Amino acid sequence: MSRHNLPILRFAVCLVAAAVVVIPSIGTQRLLGQARDKYAEARSKMVDEALAREGIKSEAVLGSMRKVPRHLFCTPQYRAAAYYDQALPIGHKQTISPPFIVAYMTEMIDPQPTDTVLEIGTGSGYQAAVLSGLVKDVYTIEIVEALGKNAAKVLKDLKLENVHTQIGDGYKGWPDAAPFDKIIVTCSPEDVPRPLIDQLREGGKMIVPIGERYEQVFFLFEKKEGELVKKKLLPALFVPMTGISEDNRKVRPDPTKPEVNNGGFEVDSDGDGHPDGWHYQRQLTLETKEAPEGQAFVTFENRDPGRAAIALQGFAVDGSKVSGLQVSLRIKGRDLRFGPSQNEKPSLIVHFYDADRKELDASVIGPWQGTFDWKRASKLIHIPPKAREAILRIGLNGATGVLSVDDVEIKPVPR
Numbered sequence: 001m002s003r004h005n006l007p008i009l010r011f012a013v014c015l016v017a018a019a020v021v022v023i024p025s026i027g028t029q030r031l032l033g034q035a036r037d038k039y040a041e042a043r044s045k046m047v048d049e050a051l052a053r054e055g056i057k058s059e060a061v062l063g064s065m066r067k068v069p070r071h072l073f074c075t076p077q078y079r080a081a082a083y084y085d086q087a088l089p090i091g092h093k094q095t096i097s098p099p100f101i102v103a104y105m106t107e108m109i110d111p112q113p114t115d116t117v118l119e120i121g122t123g124s125g126y127q128a129a130v131l132s133g134l135v136k137d138v139y140t141i142e143i144v145e146a147l148g149k150n151a152a153k154v155l156k157d158l159k160l161e162n163v164h165t166q167i168g169d170g171y172k173g174w175p176d177a178a179p180f181d182k183i184i185v186t187c188s189p190e191d192v193p194r195p196l197i198d199q200l201r202e203g204g205k206m207i208v209p210i211g212e213r214y215e216q217v218f219f220l221f222e223k224k225e226g227e228l229v230k231k232k233l234l235p236a237l238f239v240p241m242t243g244i245s246e247d248n249r250k251v252r253p254d255p256t257k258p259e260v261n262n263g264g265f266e267v268d269s270d271g272d273g274h275p276d277g278w279h280y281q282r283q284l285t286l287e288t289k290e291a292p293e294g295q296a297f298v299t300f301e302n303r304d305p306g307r308a309a310i311a312l313q314g315f316a317v318d319g320s321k322v323s324g325l326q327v328s329l330r331i332k333g334r335d336l337r338f339g340p341s342q343n344e345k346p347s348l349i350v351h352f353y354d355a356d357r358k359e360l361d362a363s364v365i366g367p368w369q370g371t372f373d374w375k376r377a378s379k380l381i382h383i384p385p386k387a388r389e390a391i392l393r394i395g396l397n398g399a400t401g402v403l404s405v406d407d408v409e410i411k412p413v414p415r
Helices: 025-035 040-052 059-067 076-081 099-108 126-132 145-157 194-199
Strands: 088-091 094-096 116-121 137-142 163-167 180-185 200-212 215-224 227-236 284-287 297-302 310-316 322-337 347-353 359-365 370-382 389-395 400-414
Touching: 040 059, 040 099, 059 099, 059 126, 076 088, 088 145, 099 126, 099 200, 099 215, 099 227, 116 126, 126 137, 126 145, 126 163, 137 145, 145 163, 180 194, 194 200, 200 227, 297 310, 322 347, 359 370, 370 400, 389 400
Parallel strands: 116 137, 116 180, 137 163, 180 200
Antiparallel strands: 088 094, 200 215, 215 227, 284 297, 297 400, 310 389, 322 370, 322 400, 347 359, 347 389
């Protein structure tokens, strides 16, 4: 699936098996009816291209994603984009998570028909709907009242009677329904809240994106003898839960001094071939020979027009105090050819968002085509005064060929 800002992992907030999908009998007919609507083809394409092709293997999870009508969980103005692999604003500074992230988190907890699952979100209800067809019961806590009420209505209209909704502080869990076999946290804390540990059943699994404001990593936890044993998974880019949890953060970014983290791709702390600080990495290889700067660089390679080969990084920026960004990077290309859409071109793109996380503008460095040796590309880009956050996207963006990148830098220009 291709689009100007696709596939871009916008801010996924509370804001990545069994062979047969188990759907509660009442919900089945309604969901299957939705599968015959005008979005059915787009939903199927989303599952095939954005999920299965990018590594989601569970047929149960893929089946649930194919059935659940994501457009009903989006606001009317964004329903046309419901089946692109991107987050979308749903109001109150929140977004609905991208389909890949929902499928990935679901697959990682290995949902079983007998499971009772706790899910913590901000209001769309989409993750809960996907879980509904895979487990016995879903308890979902939404933190924004208006969104929580709307999510409860959509879930009720779909007759997903095994989904139970509540509005409140998700980090306190749901004591009356505990213990839980599985827990999904679609918000980013600095550490796992103790109530969630206490409410997870012995032997149960929990997936949480943990980290700093614009840099997290998915961790899969399993409870053994009352404590959590963790496994590090993919890098992630989530907006933390609003309110006191965000206010109490120990590490906060300075929006007047935006910078690229690991722009030279030198740091790969766990040696998994994925450079730290970069998220939603697609068709990327970490190279360690003949780097133009330092010891490492990355290479994006794609032979399938329209398919993603990208990496993303988010950062804070205050457009009222910073007027521009001087962006530079080193690039090398081989047989670079534009994709079928006019926006599928090798380039670096910076997307700017306002305080409500609505996109304001996007600035492009490039595009690049053909074959060329290492060279530096740079540009001074304008920052909208209302910008408060940004995402830097680098890669082929649906184009084909081989693009190598190193030494990515941004320097703020005061207003």
